[in-house]
Structures are given as structure tokens and as C-alpha cells.
Amino acid sequence: MRKRGNRMRLLLAVMMTAFVFTVCSGSFPAAGSAAGLSGESPSNAPEARSGGEATPSTSDDSVRSAVNFDHALDAYAPLKDRYNFYFTYKAVHSWWDAVALGMEEAQRQYLEKGITVTYEYMAPNAASAEDQARRLRTAANGDYDVIGVDVADEAVISPVLDELVDSGIKVMTFSSSDAAEGCKRLAYVGNTHNYQDGADLTEALCQKLDYRGKVAILLGNVGAPCHEDRASGAKDTIAKYPDMQIVATEYDMDSVDMAYDLTLKILEDCPDLDGIVCCNMSNPVGAARAITEKGSGAVIVGMDHDEDALRYLNEGVIYCLGVQDCYSIGFDTIQVAVKLADGNLPGELFPEKTDQITTVIYQKDAALMLELLYGEM
Amino acid sequence: MARKKNPNRTFVLTAVIGSLLIMAMVTANSVWASKQTGVATDEAVSAVSSFYLEAMAERRAKTISNLINNSFDLMGKAVAYIDDEGVDSQEALRGAIGKVESLLGLNRFALVDEDNIVYTHYTTYTGGSRHAFLSEAEITDRTISTVSLYGSSKLLCLTSPTPGLSILNKPFKACFVQLDIKDIVDLLALDDQGRTHFALYSKKGGNLSGTELGPVISNHNLFEAIRPFVPQEVLREKRESFESEKEGSLSFASDGMEETLVHVPIQGTDWEMAVLIREGVIRDQIRDISEKTLANSRNQIIFTTVSVLALAVVLLIQYHKLSRDKLKAEKETSRAFKTMANTDSLTGIRNKHAYAENEALINQQIQSGAIEKLAVVIGDINGLKYVNDTQGHAAGDQLIKDASEMLCKAFSHGAVFRIGGDEFVILLQGEGFDTMDEVIGALNRRVEANIKADKVVVSIGYAVLTPQDRRLGDVFERADNMMYERKKALKQMGAKTREN
Structure with a gap:
């Protein structure tokens, strides 16, 4: 009985230590709102956008907390009705x-x-x-x-x-x-x-390409800060690696069809394209469609949670996606x-x-994200 | 040599075996009845499950169809109301929409203008990308579509064209309501008492309602969930059935528990309503009934068995009593016959047959040395023939009776036998042997007196068992010889003879 009691105490101690360690290391998801109120970038997951490096694996918890559907109003009492x-x-x-x-x-x-x-x-x-x-x-x-x-x-x-x-x-x-x-x-x-999102997605792409290759950048609207910032992040990241080259920069005007057409044109101009950085939601869908159709091996990294994009991610056509909340x-x-x-x-x-937050997800996270965002039909 | 049968044993064996057989038959019958009940229960479960589920599924599907039809009707009324209100501002339009939502119980009612701007009670928004039905330039018919919102909540969107509707000088092309599937589930759940599980599915088997269709399928894709439990062919048929919006049923076993589900298409939608019941639920209800019936049967069997046993015991007791009485009666009859056979009818004393039985017994005792003191006395009536001839047989019989009486009185401690017409034998043992000399002396004196009184005269001869004697006859012979000698002596004393 004493041995058993000691074992229980030991187990409890290990669990408590693990708990304290987990809390201190910030592994528990924090509410987006709370993070926002602090004015700091949330740090609820390594893949969440706070300047951390993108990694090719994401925990289920991080995927689940990528979008927080569980909100409650804060304690502020509005003055009007x-x-x-x-x-x-x-x-x-x-x-x-x-x-x-x-x-x-x-x-x-x-x-x-x-x-x-x-x-x-x-x-x-x-x-x-x-x-x-x-x-x-x-x-x-x-x-x-x-x-x-x-x-x-x-x-x-x-x-x-x-x-x-x-x-x-x-x-x-x-x-x-x-x-x-x-x-x-x-x-x-x-x-x-946004700049960091573009930089991190591109860093993941460069790593995947072993820091050499030809890359195209797709954006949405000319002058749209989020798109432009991401593209800036992407360009600065590629500039770090001498064997990486930007072969095209195009705007799809937030249109999937235009993204598709642009990608086809880029592939025509540069058949040995190695990667595409997609800076908005429509870019990766159109790019993936074109890549699939042409049988290109170009690696796609992109933004957002479009259902088709998530399916391409699930199929491995898209390498990673940055999902915003x-x-x-x-x-x-x-x-x-x-x-x-x-x-x-x-x-x-x-x-x-x-x-x-923005959470970078990979192929193995796609099914869970699809289920979380779109359920099954 | 044929073995003699014991009727008692045969009867008992018959009774016991018969009782056991009856009990065995009753038990076998009850076991069979139990099994039959089980089989009948299974069949009933199956039949009731399908029937019950089909009715349940159809009722629920009908509830949804009614809800859809009602909603369309209410949408028409809402549009008519708003049109009549003559709204003159966006705020007034929102107020009118809020009023019809409240009055008609229409949730998420919205109007759409020609620019695909959506007007609801609280918001106005550009809805081109949000609502798939707005991708059509013109809306001419009612449409029913399932919408999966970001965040995986699902809605049933009912759209109806609004030809001719103009508000704030803008043509409006449609109105719609969005029925939250959770609300529909709540509505359907009112109909349920927790006995069945239900869920709404897309044609691809995706769970739309978020409800759990039992613990096995849960809220997963129906086809993926049942894949381990049904043959590939059945799975394919089910997929086709869903795709073509057909109704059907399916049974499969999981963890030894039979699950039955029935699915029916919901008219107007691309949904299938599936209702599932675990065999156990109906089985428990039927089992309650069966157990009560079985309990009654068991009680009946116990009662019958106890009755049979009690009857058998009573029969055995009665038979035993009857047998004992019969045996007793037979013994008495036997004894009566034996007495009759051993008794001389004239004098009432033992006869020659009785003497022969005693002689055989005594011979065994002599030969085994079990007897030491024994005397044989022989008495012979003098002049019996003479009396018979001269005075008749009645007088002769009386003479025999007198002689018998005299001998019995004299040898009160001996056994007196009449072994012939005028001849008696008395066997003396014990006290009779010990007093033999005095008794014979007194008897002889009385006989001699009787000669003069013309009364019965009996010649007595006797002999005692000696170690040389091998049988009673040896003693008898010596006594008989002595009796003849005495007869002669009494003749000389004047006793009657055959002749006189």
C-alpha cells in the first residue's frame, strides 16, 4: 500500500510539474481578444504569427485554436442601447x-x-x-x-x-x-x-526548396496593404538566399479565375517554376488549379482558409497555408x-x-481544419 | 427358474420413472418455450424496429417538410406585409423585417435587392459571395439549399423569388430564411423520448445535424462509420440509395448489439433523415413482457411439478397402505385356511394334518439336537365301532368328543391331535413333559372308573424321546405298542371292544 501511495505521489508530482511547465511555456491557447487587448502578438502556438519560424508540423490544439469561435463580450458596459x-x-x-x-x-x-x-x-x-x-x-x-x-x-x-x-x-x-x-x-x-506572414510562408517555401529555385508571387489588389505587406515579406525573404529568384509578381484582383489564368501564364513563361507565394485567399486556389492541370511540381504557399484551398492542402498540392482568425x-x-x-x-x-493571429497549417492539419471550418457535407 | 416379480417395486419404479418423465417433459417443454420466446422476441424486435423506425423517420421527415412548406407560406405573407407597409427608409425596412420575424416566427428572414444587397432585421450587407443562390442573375423558383457556414454550423436556406416587389424605389428579387439545423434538431427532439437516435445526412453521408446516431455511428460520416460492419456491396447500395434519395433500412451488429437504422429522403431537400434504434432498447421493452410471461410459465411449471410430485407421493402412500391392507388380509385368510386345514372339525382340536406339520418340525429339531424333552402319548377310544354300530354315528361322534375333551383337560400343557377316527396323539414338552407321569396316572384311573360308569374309555400308551431316536416316528411306535398293551388290559377290565 505504501509503495502504491508513493507511486501515486510521484505521478501527481510529475503531472503538476508538467502542468506548471505547460502554463509557463504558454502552450495553453489564450483568447484572441485578450491577446489583442494587450496589444501584443498572441503566442498561443509556435506556428501562430508572432515572429516564430514556420515548421512543417502543427499540433491539433494549435489548429483548433487557429480560429476562435468561442467568444463572449468583455465586461465593458455600453453607454447607449x-x-x-x-x-x-x-x-x-x-x-x-x-x-x-x-x-x-x-x-x-x-x-x-x-x-x-x-x-x-x-x-x-x-x-x-x-x-x-x-x-x-x-x-x-x-x-x-x-x-x-x-x-x-x-x-x-x-x-x-x-x-x-x-x-x-x-x-x-x-x-x-x-x-x-x-x-x-x-x-x-x-x-x-502581414509582412511577417509573407516572410514566414516564404521561409517555409525556401526551406522546402532547399533554398534554391524560381518563385512567383501572386497578390490580390494593387495597393491593398495586407497583400503588399505580405509580398514585401516574401521578397525580403527570398532576397536573403542567392539561389532563389523571383520570376513574376502578379495581381489577381481577388479573383480565383484570374489567379488561375495568371499562374498558367507564369508556367508558360517559366515552365521550371519551383514555387509560388500566394498573398491572398484567391491566389492559392487559382494557382493550385493551374499547377494540378499542368502537372507542375511548383510548391505553393499561401494565405487563408478557402475551402478549395484546404482541400488542395489536404491533397498535398498546396504546401502550407496561413489561416487568419x-x-x-x-x-x-x-x-x-x-x-x-x-x-x-x-x-x-x-x-x-x-x-x-495567423496560424500556418500543413497537409496533415488540413482535414481537421476543414472539419472545424466547414464540417462535412 | 423364473424370477418372481415384485409388484410393489414395479409400481414404485413406474411411478418414479413416470414422474421423472413428466417432469423432464415439462422442463423440456419450458426450455423449448423459452427458446421459442427468445426467437419470437428477436423476430418481434426486428419487425418492430423496422416498422417503428420507418414510422418514426417518416414522421420526422414530414415534420421537416411541413416546416419548410410553412416557412415558404410565411415568407409569402412576410413579403406581402412589408410591401403593404410602404417603408420609406432603411430603418423602416429593418423595423418591418423585425416585425414579420416576430409576428410570423420567421427566423433570419431577409430580402435581397437587385444588387444582391441583403437586408435583415439588424444588418445590410453585400451577399454575393455569402449566398450561393445569389450567383444566379435571376431567381425564378423557390430553392432549398444547405449552407455550411464558416465555423461548420449548417443552415437550410429557403429562397423564394419576389417578382414585382419594390422597396425604397429598388427592385427586390428574392427573400429567404435560414433555418438553423440545430433548431430543426430541437424541434425533432421534442418528438423523441430518447429511445431512438436520429440524424440528418447529406447525400454523401455527411452528418448535417451534429446529432449522434447511436454510439457506433455517432456524428461521423454514415458510410465511413458503418464500413467496418457491413459488406462492401451493402455499403455501395446505401451510397446509391442516398444519392438517388431513396428510403431504405440497414441492420448491422456491433459489440454483439444489433443496430437498425431506417433512412428516408426529406422532400425538397437533398437530406436524408436517418433514425436508428439499438436492438437493446426495444428488446428491453419486449424482454420485460417476455420475462413476465416466462416468470408466469416458471411458476406454472413449478406448480405443475410440485403437484405431480405431491400426487405421486399421495399415490405411493395410498398404494403402500392398500398393499399393506391386502397383505394383512391375505395373511389372515392364509391363517384361516391354515387353521381350517389343521383343525379337526368334530372336536375342534388339531387334526392329523397339523400333526404331520408338527412331526416334520420336530424331526428337524431331533436331527439338529435342539430338543431334549419330548414325550408322545397315544390315546385310542375303546368300543367306538360298537357304539357307532349299536347307537348310531351321533353317539359315536359324541364319544369322540368326550374322549377329546377328557384328553384336552388331562393334557392341558400338551398338544392334542386327533389323527384317526378313534386315535389321538398328545405331544408333551416342557411342563407337560415334566408332569406327564402324574397326568397319565390320573387319566388311567379315571378311564378305569369310566368302564364301570359306561363312559368313554381311552387306552393310553406313551413313550419318551431317547438319544437313539432319529425321528418322532420312533417314539410314536413305542407309544403305540404300549397303547395296544393297555387296550388289552382295559378289555380284561371290562372295557368295550369292537365286538361288544
Whole structure:
């Protein structure tokens, strides 16, 4: 009996040690919102975007926490019982539909508290900074507590945002593209590490290619900060390796079909293409379709959670994907908008930039991610 | 030599074997009945399962179909209401949508304008990428589609065209509602008492409802889950059945437990409703009934067995009693016959037959040396023939009776036998032997007196067993000789003879 008791104590001690070690090492997933509020990049997994190196394996826990669907409003007590917002984003695309679902959940939770949040969530069918500017100016004449924007082109939109702020309108940015440095917008909720995302995906690609080969870079919209930043990260990473070469840089305007056509053209021009860095959601789908069709061995790294992209990842056509937590972006955008509407400014209640994580996943993680995001049909 | 049968033993054996056979038959019958009950239960389970499940599945499918049809009807009413409201602002439109949601119980009701802008109670959004049905330039018919949202929640989207609808000077092309499958599951669960499992499946076997179809299939893909338990051919048939929206059933065993599922297509959707029941659930219910029946049968068997045993015991006791009475009666009859055979009918004393039995017994005792004191006395009536001839047989008989009475009185400690017409033998042992001389002396004196009184005269001769004697006849012979000598002596004293 004593031996058994000693064994139990030993087991307990080992378990406690493991627990303390695990907590201290930050292996437990932290809530995206909490990470955002701290103003620091979340560090809930090695693959989560916080400057860490991408590795070809990702734990199930990390995959499961890549998108946090389990949100609750924080303790902030809104001052009004009705809020009306206007949000606009780059283009009609399923990526922003995922953000919308997070917004709707926050709206639902506010409603449960007796606070009605209404909003418009609008975008053109194709990304256009001019269209976005027009929408923003129109919204400025509407009765909105806060105007939010996913910046289509920071050079074009940032001045418009400054105009709006100067006219007394509360403006925030959200999603994956912030305004230019120095813009007067009040706050940002979304991806703050696009450059690093591009760099890390490209680093994974370079490692896969043994640091030699020809690479193409696909982007979405010209001037879209998130796309451009990722492309910058990719270019700087490739520049580190003398045997790596960028053979093409193309924009698909957030269109899968255009990404497909562009990839076909790149393959035609460069049949011995070794890799493609995809900086938006439509890039990897179109690229994978073309690669498959042409039987090319080019390695694809890319962004986001498109269902087709995840299937290509599952089949090994795509090497890795950086999955952003769109749901949390949407949820936190509404929370920050409510606080801004009440006259709060970034500080203790919320940071100027509420960061959301990006998790790099590989082939073995694809099935789980598909199940988590899309279930089985 | 033929072996003599013992009727008692035969009867007992028959009774015991018969009882055992009856009990064996009753037991075998009960075992058979139990097995039959088991088989019948299995068949009933199977039959009831399929029947029950089919009805259950159809009812649930019907519930969903009704929900869909109702929703379409309500959507029509909602559009008519909003059209009549004459809304003049986006806020008024949201208010009208909220009102119809509340009034008609329509969840997630939305209107779509010609630019694919979606209007709901709380939001207005560009929905081109979010709603697949908006990929069509024109919506002309009602559509029902399953939508899997980011985050894996699933909705049933019902879309209806709204021709002619114009709000805020913009043409509206459609309205839709999104029924959360979880809400549908909750609605269906109201119908259930936890006895069955149900789930909604896509044509590819994907679980749409998130409900567990029993512990084996759980919420996994149906075809993947049943793959280990059914032949490939059955699996293929099921896939085809789902693809072609047919109804069907399937039974498979897992961990020794039979699972039965029935699936029916849900009209208008690309869903299959599957209902599963574990054999155990119905079996438990039927088993309760069966166990009660079996318990009754068992009690009946026990009662019958005890009754048979009790009856057998009673029969055995009665037979034993009857046998004993019969044996007793036979013994008494035998004794009566024996007495009758050994008794002289005239005098009532033992006769020559009795003497012969005694003689055989005594001869055995003499030969085994078991007897030491024995005397044989022979008495012969004098003048019996004369009396018979002169006074008749009645007088002769009386004379014999008188002689017998006299001898019996004289040899009260001896055994008196009449072995001939006028001849008696008395066997003396014990006290009779010890007092023999006095008794014979007194008797002879009385006989001599009787000569003068013309009463019965008996000539007495006697002899005692000697070591040389091998049988009673040896003693008898000496006594007989002595009796003749005495007869002569009494004749001289005046006793009657044959002649006078």
C-alpha cells in the first residue's frame, strides 16, 4: 500500500510539474481578444504569427485554436442601447463573409444584453479604392456611430479617412488592411503582421526548396496593404538566399479565375517554376488549379482558409497555408466600434491595434481544419 | 427358474420413472418455450424496429417538410406585409423585417435587392459571395439549399423569388430564411423520448445535424462509420440509395448489439433523415413482457411439478397402505385356511394334518439336537365301532368328543391331535413333559372308573424321546405298542371292544 501511495505521489508530482511547465511555456491557447487587448502578438502556438519560424508540423490544439469561435463580450458596459455602424471592405469575397459571422455573433450577444447594434457591411464586387472612397464619403453623410473600413489601398483611402476624422466622424479600420502609418483613424482590429506572414510562408517555401529555385508571387489588389505587406515579406525573404529568384509578381484582383489564368501564364513563361507565394485567399486556389492541370511540381504557399484551398492542402498540392482568425476579427471589430461610439479612445479599454493571429497549417492539419471550418457535407 | 416379480417395486419404479418423465417433459417443454420466446422476441424486435423506425423517420421527415412548406407560406405573407407597409427608409425596412420575424416566427428572414444587397432585421450587407443562390442573375423558383457556414454550423436556406416587389424605389428579387439545423434538431427532439437516435445526412453521408446516431455511428460520416460492419456491396447500395434519395433500412451488429437504422429522403431537400434504434432498447421493452410471461410459465411449471410430485407421493402412500391392507388380509385368510386345514372339525382340536406339520418340525429339531424333552402319548377310544354300530354315528361322534375333551383337560400343557377316527396323539414338552407321569396316572384311573360308569374309555400308551431316536416316528411306535398293551388290559377290565 505504501509503495502504491508513493507511486501515486510521484505521478501527481510529475503531472503538476508538467502542468506548471505547460502554463509557463504558454502552450495553453489564450483568447484572441485578450491577446489583442494587450496589444501584443498572441503566442498561443509556435506556428501562430508572432515572429516564430514556420515548421512543417502543427499540433491539433494549435489548429483548433487557429480560429476562435468561442467568444463572449468583455465586461465593458455600453453607454447607449442602440448603435449603428457602417463597414466597408475590399470586395465581395468569402473571406469577409467569415468576418461577418464574427460580427453577427457580437451583435447577437449585445442584443441579449438589450443593446441593439445595426450595421451595414458593404463592398463592391471587385476591389476598387475609388469605389471605397466613394462609399466612405457617402457613409459620412449617414447617421452612423462609427465607420469602419478594410483599406483597399492605403495611399488612396488614408487621406479620405483623415477627412472623415477631421469632420468629427469616428473611423476605424479592420480586417487585414490598416491605413497608412500616420492616418488619423482611431483604431484597428485585424492582422498586424502581414509582412511577417509573407516572410514566414516564404521561409517555409525556401526551406522546402532547399533554398534554391524560381518563385512567383501572386497578390490580390494593387495597393491593398495586407497583400503588399505580405509580398514585401516574401521578397525580403527570398532576397536573403542567392539561389532563389523571383520570376513574376502578379495581381489577381481577388479573383480565383484570374489567379488561375495568371499562374498558367507564369508556367508558360517559366515552365521550371519551383514555387509560388500566394498573398491572398484567391491566389492559392487559382494557382493550385493551374499547377494540378499542368502537372507542375511548383510548391505553393499561401494565405487563408478557402475551402478549395484546404482541400488542395489536404491533397498535398498546396504546401502550407496561413489561416487568419476572421471570426475573432469580426467579433472584436464590433466590440471596439461600440467603445469608440461611446467616445472611448485606445488605451486601457482596447489597444490601438487589436491583433489577431495567423496560424500556418500543413497537409496533415488540413482535414481537421476543414472539419472545424466547414464540417462535412 | 423364473424370477418372481415384485409388484410393489414395479409400481414404485413406474411411478418414479413416470414422474421423472413428466417432469423432464415439462422442463423440456419450458426450455423449448423459452427458446421459442427468445426467437419470437428477436423476430418481434426486428419487425418492430423496422416498422417503428420507418414510422418514426417518416414522421420526422414530414415534420421537416411541413416546416419548410410553412416557412415558404410565411415568407409569402412576410413579403406581402412589408410591401403593404410602404417603408420609406432603411430603418423602416429593418423595423418591418423585425416585425414579420416576430409576428410570423420567421427566423433570419431577409430580402435581397437587385444588387444582391441583403437586408435583415439588424444588418445590410453585400451577399454575393455569402449566398450561393445569389450567383444566379435571376431567381425564378423557390430553392432549398444547405449552407455550411464558416465555423461548420449548417443552415437550410429557403429562397423564394419576389417578382414585382419594390422597396425604397429598388427592385427586390428574392427573400429567404435560414433555418438553423440545430433548431430543426430541437424541434425533432421534442418528438423523441430518447429511445431512438436520429440524424440528418447529406447525400454523401455527411452528418448535417451534429446529432449522434447511436454510439457506433455517432456524428461521423454514415458510410465511413458503418464500413467496418457491413459488406462492401451493402455499403455501395446505401451510397446509391442516398444519392438517388431513396428510403431504405440497414441492420448491422456491433459489440454483439444489433443496430437498425431506417433512412428516408426529406422532400425538397437533398437530406436524408436517418433514425436508428439499438436492438437493446426495444428488446428491453419486449424482454420485460417476455420475462413476465416466462416468470408466469416458471411458476406454472413449478406448480405443475410440485403437484405431480405431491400426487405421486399421495399415490405411493395410498398404494403402500392398500398393499399393506391386502397383505394383512391375505395373511389372515392364509391363517384361516391354515387353521381350517389343521383343525379337526368334530372336536375342534388339531387334526392329523397339523400333526404331520408338527412331526416334520420336530424331526428337524431331533436331527439338529435342539430338543431334549419330548414325550408322545397315544390315546385310542375303546368300543367306538360298537357304539357307532349299536347307537348310531351321533353317539359315536359324541364319544369322540368326550374322549377329546377328557384328553384336552388331562393334557392341558400338551398338544392334542386327533389323527384317526378313534386315535389321538398328545405331544408333551416342557411342563407337560415334566408332569406327564402324574397326568397319565390320573387319566388311567379315571378311564378305569369310566368302564364301570359306561363312559368313554381311552387306552393310553406313551413313550419318551431317547438319544437313539432319529425321528418322532420312533417314539410314536413305542407309544403305540404300549397303547395296544393297555387296550388289552382295559378289555380284561371290562372295557368295550369292537365286538361288544
